[in-house]
Amino acid sequence: MKTVFSCTFPLVILLYACTGPRSAATVQFNPYEYTIQKKATGSNGAVSSAHPLASETGINIMKQGGNAIDAAIATQLALAVVYPSAGNIGGGGFTVIHLANGKNLTIDYREKAPATAHRDMYLDAAGNAQTQLSQNGHLAAGVPGAVAGLFSCLQYASLPISKLIQPAIELAEKGFVLTESEARHLNNIQPALIKYNTVTPVFVKAAGWKKGDTLVQQDLANTLKRIRDKGMAGFYEGETARLIVDEMKRANGIISYEDLKNYQAKEREPVVFDYKTYKVVTMPLPSSGGVLLPMMMHMIEDQPVKQYGFQSARAVQLMTEIERRAYADRAKFLGDVDFYKVPVKKLSSKEYAVERMKDYKAETAGSSKTTQAGLIPESEETTHFSVYDKSGNAVSVTTTLNGSYGSRTVVGGAGFLLNNEMDDFSIKPGVPNLYGAVGGDVNAIAPGKRMLSSMTPTIVLKDNKPFLVVGTPGGTTITTSVFQTLVNILEFDMSAEDAVNKPKFHHQWLPDEIFVEPDFPQAVRQQLQQMGYKVTQRGPIGLTEVIRINANGSIEAIADKRGDDSANSY
Numbered sequence: 001m002k003t004v005f006s007c008t009f010p011l012v013i014l015l016y017a018c019t020g021p022r023s024a025a026t027v028q029f030n031p032y033e034y035t036i037q038k039k040a041t042g043s044n045g046a047v048s049s050a051h052p053l054a055s056e057t058g059i060n061i062m063k064q065g066g067n068a069i070d071a072a073i074a075t076q077l078a079l080a081v082v083y084p085s086a087g088n089i090g091g092g093g094f095t096v097i098h099l100a101n102g103k104n105l106t107i108d109y110r111e112k113a114p115a116t117a118h119r120d121m122y123l124d125a126a127g128n129a130q131t132q133l134s135q136n137g138h139l140a141a142g143v144p145g146a147v148a149g150l151f152s153c154l155q156y157a158s159l160p161i162s163k164l165i166q167p168a169i170e171l172a173e174k175g176f177v178l179t180e181s182e183a184r185h186l187n188n189i190q191p192a193l194i195k196y197n198t199v200t201p202v203f204v205k206a207a208g209w210k211k212g213d214t215l216v217q218q219d220l221a222n223t224l225k226r227i228r229d230k231g232m233a234g235f236y237e238g239e240t241a242r243l244i245v246d247e248m249k250r251a252n253g254i255i256s257y258e259d260l261k262n263y264q265a266k267e268r269e270p271v272v273f274d275y276k277t278y279k280v281v282t283m284p285l286p287s288s289g290g291v292l293l294p295m296m297m298h299m300i301e302d303q304p305v306k307q308y309g310f311q312s313a314r315a316v317q318l319m320t321e322i323e324r325r326a327y328a329d330r331a332k333f334l335g336d337v338d339f340y341k342v343p344v345k346k347l348s349s350k351e352y353a354v355e356r357m358k359d360y361k362a363e364t365a366g367s368s369k370t371t372q373a374g375l376i377p378e379s380e381e382t383t384h385f386s387v388y389d390k391s392g393n394a395v396s397v398t399t400t401l402n403g404s405y406g407s408r409t410v411v412g413g414a415g416f417l418l419n420n421e422m423d424d425f426s427i428k429p430g431v432p433n434l435y436g437a438v439g440g441d442v443n444a445i446a447p448g449k450r451m452l453s454s455m456t457p458t459i460v461l462k463d464n465k466p467f468l469v470v471g472t473p474g475g476t477t478i479t480t481s482v483f484q485t486l487v488n489i490l491e492f493d494m495s496a497e498d499a500v501n502k503p504k505f506h507h508q509w510l511p512d513e514i515f516v517e518p519d520f521p522q523a524v525r526q527q528l529q530q531m532g533y534k535v536t537q538r539g540p541i542g543l544t545e546v547i548r549i550n551a552n553g554s555i556e557a558i559a560d561k562r563g564d565d566s567a568n569s570y
């Protein structure tokens, strides 16, 4: 499917097309008229991301000699401009990389609690949780990690940051046209933008936004130029840091210069586990996905799910019970391993998965009252993109502001939105966060701690070479969507396109319900209800981006049908 967005002001297109000398790193496509492409096949490289201009940016970098890591950095920076609801420099994320030389690695640039954050900071005098404070405005923001993450990735890139950031600078400075859904989403948050900002941001428009309007972000362009010229210090020190701290001071926020200066991304040992003849490489804690994905894959591995058939009531029931068990453990055991000893090895082991399934009963609804965590001594606006190059480098990246447009607070004069990631901590044991997830002590707030995440950027290897690059946004639905996408391809032999686009479902222990997408088959819902399940229809689940590398060397990039997501290849 192709959808074309074009500017309502042809003069602007002309101006942009003609301005300035076109260096090799400038935008090589027209940001005033572009196409959404859901499937792209090539033999040199591919990018699938939440926005066509970001996917184009990544492909252009590869065409200029960059590898998949270069393309990922440029795509991520472009998303920070053209996809403000989730693309960001004011949030954080995880990157999983498989290098052509066979090395697997991960970069953790999750936000951290500021140094003056404390366990009860969102409780009122009576001890009640104030989720409006953990979810909106200045106090909701964790110390951003995204820029540190980009610079950590740079050691594996081949082009300088000046070249990789240039497209983002141009997209911010000269503007791009909005898609219909971006215009709608911006219109939906106008009251919040007015409420949670001390300086009116460019996203506020009294007359409302419409498809084809041009969004210019000069303050953001200036911030990106400081990053280009000064590296990490262009964000974590100097003018940008001053603007962030001034913003905090204007509205009781607590991020300080020291918090910013001390922020460091971490390269972490990836989670690598076998699934039948495949190797799955994914993100470790603070991503809960690094524990839950192996757990769920191990639980399904010995079950005859293929025989049950895709989205048969029996298969959905089995996968629901697997998801229930995994998420019960998430709530009890998972948090930042730098702060708390988490029994990761045990939780991710095949033996534990087999033990956990001992009380599984086919075709009968389980209960989250009786299924508790295992007995051993834990809006969904995140964004994912997948990149692959012809040398065999694969990059799987999920980044987040947490909720849609994060805290809704834009740093005055710096032009970027801050995350509301503090809500991913357990602000009070048993109190559900934005995604209805509960947690306890392991994920309680502490200064400098990273909040638990669901982001699960993943690479599947076949014969030790990349076969799938996969991931999605979606809060707690992330890990179940990655799980279902893998099961769809590895067990049901589905095409990548179907694996992404067929209806998804989700169970997260509490609430004890199966959430299904609107196009989830009615007959299966009824069969599940007859088994005793509560089935609740909800909106679309995730925006999954998959790259599949076929045996003949062709590279297939699939962008989820659910959004403006777009795939590109060459």
Ligand code: GLY
Pocket: 382, 400, 401, 402, 403, 421, 424, 452, 453, 454, 455, 475, 476
């Ligand atoms: N903020 C969503 C996540 O990290 O899971």
